[in-house]
Amino acid sequence: xxxxxxxxxxxxxxxxxxxxxxxxxxxxxxxxxxxxxxxxxxxxxxxxxxxxxxxxxxxxxxxxxxxxxxxxxxxxxxxxxxxxxxxxxxxxxxxxxxxxxxxxxxxxxxxxxxxxxxxxxxxxxxxxxxxxxxxxxxxxxxxxxxxxxxxxxxxxxxxxxxxxxxxxxxxxxxxxxxxxxxxxxxxxxxxxxxxxxxxxxxxxxxxxxxxxxxxxxxxxxxxxxxxxxxxxxxxxxxxxxxxxxxxxxxxxxxxxxxxxxxxxxxxxxxxxxxxxxxxxxxxxxxxxxxxxxxxxxxxxxxxxxxxxxxxxxxxxxxxxxxxxxxxxxxxxxxxxxxxxxxxxxxxxxxxxxxxxxxxxxxxxxxxxx
Numbered sequence: 001x002x003x004x005x006x007x008x009x010x011x012x013x014x015x016x017x018x019x020x021x022x023x024x025x026x027x028x029x030x031x032x033x034x035x036x037x038x039x040x041x042x043x044x045x046x047x048x049x050x051x052x053x054x055x056x057x058x059x060x061x062x063x064x065x066x067x068x069x070x071x072x073x074x075x076x077x078x079x080x081x082x083x084x085x086x087x088x089x090x091x092x093x094x095x096x097x098x099x100x101x102x103x104x105x106x107x108x109x110x111x112x113x114x115x116x117x118x119x120x121x122x123x124x125x126x127x128x129x130x131x132x133x134x135x136x137x138x139x140x141x142x143x144x145x146x147x148x149x150x151x152x153x154x155x156x157x158x159x160x161x162x163x164x165x166x167x168x169x170x171x172x173x174x175x176x177x178x179x180x181x182x183x184x185x186x187x188x189x190x191x192x193x194x195x196x197x198x199x200x201x202x203x204x205x206x207x208x209x210x211x212x213x214x215x216x217x218x219x220x221x222x223x224x225x226x227x228x229x230x231x232x233x234x235x236x237x238x239x240x241x242x243x244x245x246x247x248x249x250x251x252x253x254x255x256x257x258x259x260x261x262x263x264x265x266x267x268x269x270x271x272x273x274x275x276x277x278x279x280x281x282x283x284x285x286x287x288x289x290x291x292x293x294x295x296x297x298x299x300x301x302x303x304x305x306x307x308x309x310x311x312x313x314x315x316x317x318x319x320x321x322x323x324x325x326x327x328x329x330x331x332x333x334x335x336x337x338x339x340x341x342x343x344x345x346x347x348x349x350x351x352x353x354x355x356x357x358x359x360x361x362x363x364x365x366x367x368x369x
Contacts, residue, residue, distance in 0.1 A: 008193065008194040008196075008197035008198075009194055009196040009197045009357075009359070010179075010194040010195055010196050010197075010218065011195060011196050011218055011219065011220075011223075011224040011227050011228070012363055013194075013196065013359060013360065014196065014227065014357040014358060014359055014360060014363075015357070015358045015360050015363055016226065016227065016230055016339065016342070016343065016355055016356070016357060016358070017343075017355075017356040017357070017358050018342045018343060019342075019343050019344055019354065019356070020344065021341055021342065021343065021344035022344060023340065023341045023344060023346065025341070026334070026337040026338055026340075026341055027337075028341075028346065029336075029337040029340040029341065029345070029346060029347070030346065030347045030348075031047050031333060031336055031337060031340075031347075031348050032045060032046065032047055032070055033045070033046065033047075033048055033234075033347065033348050033349055035048075035212065035234070037149055037171035037172075037210075037211075037212070038165060038171060038209065038210040038211050039142065039146075039150070039169045039170070039171050040121075040146075040147060040148055040149040040150070040171050041147060042121070042147065042148070042149055044093070044121075044149060045070070045093075046070050046071065046072055046093070046094060047069060047070040047071045047333065048072075048234060048235040048236065048348065049066075049071045049072070049225070049235070049236055049237075049238065049329075049332065049333075050071070050072040050073065050074055050096075050214065050235055050236065050237040050238065051063075051066055051071070051072070051073040051074060051237075051238060051239075051242055052074060052216070052237050052238060052239035052242075053074035053075060053076050053077065053096070053098035053123055053125055054076060054239050054243075054292075054293055055076040055078050055249060055250060055293070055298070055301075055302070056076075056239075056243055056248045056249055056250040056288065056290055056291075057076075057238070057239050057242045057243055057248055058073060058074050058075050058076035058098065058249075059073070059075070059076070059247055059248060059249040060075065060079070060083075060087055061247040061248075061249070062242070062247040062248065062325060063075060063087075063092065063094065063095045064247075065247050065325045065326055065329075066094065066325070066329060067092075067093075067094040067095075068326070069326075069329050069330075069333065070094065071094065071329060072094045072095065072096060072235075073094065073095050073096070074095075074096040074098050074123045074125075074151075074237070075087070075095055075096065075097060075098055076098060076249075077098045077099050077100065077105065077108075077125075078302055081108055081111045081112050084097065084112050085111075085112050085115055085116065088112070088116055088120045089116065091118045092120060095120060095121075096120065096121045096122060096123040096149075096151065097109070097112065097113075097120040097121070097122050097123065098122075098123040098124075098125055099122070099123070099124055099125070100124070100125065100126055101124065101126055101133060101134055101137040106137070106141075109122075109141070113145065119145050119147070119148050120148070121148050121149040121150070121151070122141070122145070122148050122149070122150050122151070123151045123152070123174075124137070124138055124141070124150065124151070124152040124153075125152070125153065125154070125174070126153075126154070127154065127177075127185065127294055127313065128154075128177075129152070129153050129154050129155040129160060129164070129174075130155065130160060134152075135163065135164065135167060135168045138150065138152055138164070138168040138169060138170060139167070139168055139169060141169075142168070142169030142170075143169075149171050149172070150169060150170050150171050150172070151170070151171065151172035151173075151174060151214060151235075152164055152168065152170045152172075152173065152174065153173055153174025153175065153176070153214070153216060154174045154175065154176050154177055154216055154217075155173060155174075155175065155177070155202070156175060156176065156177050156192070156193035156198040156202065157193070157198075157201070157202065158201050158202055158204065158205035159205075161173045161175070161202040161205045161206050161211070161213065162205050162206070162208075162209055164211075165206060165209050165210070165211035166209060170211065171211060171212065172211070172212045172213065172214050172234065172235060173202065173206055173211060173212070173213050173214070174213075174214045174216045174237070175195075175198050175199050175202045175203075175213050175214065175215055175216060175233075176195055176198065176215060176216040176217035176218060176237075177191060177192050177193060177198075177217075178191060178192030178193075178217075179192070179194075179195040179198075179216075179217035179218035180216075180217035180218070180239060180240070180292060181217075181220065181239065181240035181317075182239075182240065182290060182291055182292040182295065182314050182315050182316070182317060183217065183292045183294070183313065183314055184292065184295075184312070184313050184314055184315055185294070185313045188311055188312075188313050189313070195215065195217060195218035195228075196218075196227060196228075196231055196357075199213065199215045199228055199231040199232065199233050200231045200232060203231065203232035203233060203234070203352075204232065207232070212234035212235065213232075213233055213234055213235070214233065214234065214235035214236065214237050215228040215231070215233040215235070215236045215237065216237040217237070217239070219236060219238055219240075219241055220240065220241065221241075221335075222331060222332045222334070222335030222336065223335065223339075223363075225238070225241075225332055225335065225336060226335060226336055226339035226351070227357075229336070229348055229351045229352065230339075230343075230351045230352055230355035230357070231352065231355075231357075232352040238332075240290065240319075241328065241332065242325065242328060242329075243288060243290040243319045244287070244288045244290065244319035244320060244321055244322040245322045245323065245324065245325035245327075245328050246285070246321075246323065246324050246325055247325040248288055248325075250288055250289060250290070251288070251289040252285050252286075252287070252288055252289075253285075253286045253287045253288070253289075253318070254283045254284065254285060254286060255283065255284055255286045256283045284321075285321040286320070286321055287318045287319060287320050287321060288318070288319045288321065289316055289317075289318060289319075290316070290317050290318070290319045291314055291315065291316035291317070292313065292314020292315060293314065294312060294313040294314045295312050295313070295314030295315055295316055296312040296314075296316075297314075297316045298314065299312065336348070339351070343355055
């Protein structure tokens with residue numbers, strides 16, 4: 001047994017210190033970035049924010065909206081193979097195909113990819129990236145599809161980050177265990193690592209060998225997204241922050257309004273559209289069931305239930321309807337540009353070079369929160 005004495009930090013433990021800046025407007029900030037990769041010959045020009053590959057946020061509808069902002073969606077793996085083939089029939093720069101490492105996942109990958117002229121980029125996602133089968137499976141996939149960009153995880157330590165890049169052929173390593181808003185791994189197993197420190201340490205390891213990292217989990221506000229980039233993350237993946245917006249798949253709860261004979265339809269329509277312009281006048285979204293992909297709800301939905309040898313490591317919450325996805329992403333990107341002006345960063349890549357973190361006991365005024 002060992003004990004690490006150094007204090008490790010989460011997003012809530014720090015603020016970013018402002019510094020003199022020659023940027024006079026948020027419009028001077030470029031949030032697009034061009035990436036080159038250690039294994040894939042492809043380049044990726046994008047705003048490096050990703051929708052998580054959960055069966056709510058990783059939707060085709062989400063991909064269509066986020067693509068308009070040059071942001072990426074990791075499509076969830078529970079779409080039928082035909083639907084995925086149809087979606088990827090035309091090259092999708094801002095979409096990743098997602099999979100696990102089971103035999104059925106590998107069989108489905110072959111079914112989808114072998115019928116496509118240009119193979120989509122790939123997200124290989126498991127809860128525990130520390131098992132030998134994970135690395136061996138990635139090696140095989142890299143051999144089969146040498147040109148694609150491979151993102152894989154999740155891990156939280158520099159040694160495993162280097163292992164995945166060096167020996168697994170991974171281009172982007174997903175960083176985060178137990179930090180997600182509907183993940184209960186830390187409560188059930190005691191396993192985890194404070195997200196900010198994990199990103200800082202793993203990014204240093206990845207960049208030393210030409211790879212990249214994606215901070216996955218722990219962001220609850222646009223400020224956390226900014227802190228992740230300041231911590232040297234190349235990409236930031238979001239689940240809970242996008243959950244409850246109109247592009248999510250999943251189990252929505254609706255509120256219905258009954259029409260009565262002789263009712264003024266104009267007034268009725270105005271009442272509903274004051275909630276969400278363009279929405280049908282007979283019903284509106286109220287809330288979304290949002291759950292971790294290792295939760296009881298997810299396993300009952302996709303696997304027939306929780307196996308006898310395991311426990312659920314996720315929870316289910318009800319997220320109030322937040323409105324249009326585009327408004328949420330605009331808010332996040334606006335916060336990102338604003339942060340850059342406070343620290344004199346003209347690009348996202350400059351954020352980590354210009355940032356100084358301050359350890360704090362309280363990050364914001366909570367009087368009206």
